[in-house]
Amino acid sequence: MCKEERIGAKRICRKCLTADMNEKEYFANLHAYIANLAADIKADQEIYEKRLAVCKQCDLLADAMCRACGCFVELRAAIGKNSCPYDKWKAQTKRGI
Numbered sequence: 411m412c413k414e415e416r417i418g419a420k421r422i423c424r425k426c427l428t429a430d431m432n433e434k435e436y437f438a439n440l441h442a443y444i445a446n447l448a449a450d451i452k453a454d455q456e457i458y459e460k461r462l463a464v465c466k467q468c469d470l471l472a473d474a475m476c477r478a479c480g481c482f483v484e485l486r487a488a489i490g491k492n493s494c495p496y497d498k499w500k501a502q503t504k505r506g507i
């Protein structure tokens with residue numbers, strides 16, 4: 411059973427697994443989480459899009475997840491310091507990917 415709480419205006423789900431969640435709502439929450447990442451940890455939009463373009467061509471992408479690391483690639487790519495486990499894209503530096 412889903413245990414929801416409110417923190418301010420934000421509704422969050424505690425102790426839920428994806429199997430317990432409504433898939434549409436789960437992905438909406440994931441996208442909202444990415445959109446609301448703090449600016450100091452977030453990858454630049456151009457870099458984010460380049461990273462995802464690489465993932466979309468990768469044989470390890472399945473159901474939005476990387477089979478090498480188990481991450482949702484959109485979440486992994488959204489954080490500047492992250493990198494591809496197969497070095498197909500690198501941690502963000504001031505000059506790009």
Ligand code: SF4
Binds near residue numbers: 477496499
């Ligand atoms: S993070 Fe790297 S290994 Fe994983 S899907 Fe993207 S390009 Fe492929």
